[in-house]
Amino acid sequence: MNTIASILGTVATGGLAAWAARSAKRTKPQEKRDDFTAVTDRMEKEIGRQGSRITELESDSAVKQDQITGQGAAISWLVVDRRSLVSYIRRSGLEPPLARPIPERARPYLDSIDV
Template sequence: MRPEMLTAVSALAVAVVTAAGGTVTTVIGRRQPRRPRGAERRDDFTAVTDKLGEHIARLEREAEQDRQQAEHDRARIGAQDFALRYIAAWARSLVTYMREQRLEPPPPPQPIPDEVRPYLHDISS
């Protein structure tokens, strides 16, 4: 090979390597800036942690509302229990008064539901 040919081939090789380097540099330059390695994982962990924190806060609010509702229900049931005991005692006193006057009180409605029977001790059926 003649020296001119060798010079031309080496110039062509340098041109190809330069073009490839320019292309690679252009492609890398157009990409979004890279974050440090593991940054995506940290961001995912932060997002998941935030979502879990929101979910836990919502569950705590719901649990507190449920506790308040249960307390309200217990108070209401206690008041209803007191009212029913008062009415039952009043009915018993009326029955006692009628029997003292030698009157027969009317029979309770039949049949007595099984759910009520444990609370009505003085009614035989």
């Protein structure tokens, strides 16, 4: 009798353990929701990283634009200064020296300027 009771106790305990394990298992909708949360968190982190990168690039772009504007002003000043120097030399009755050839790399930027 004691053996039967112990077998029944073991079977009952095993059955309860199986039922508890089954009820503790996550369902498919729960797993999908958790996967979606993980992906969403990862996407939010990446969007934040991209946002800071865009801000950095905009800052760099503003600095470069200021630099380009300054370089354009310097080129314009040099062109005007050269023209006035050539005019002064010619008014003095002399001929200015021949201009050096424009480098190929600079030619696209100086095509509109009469040098």
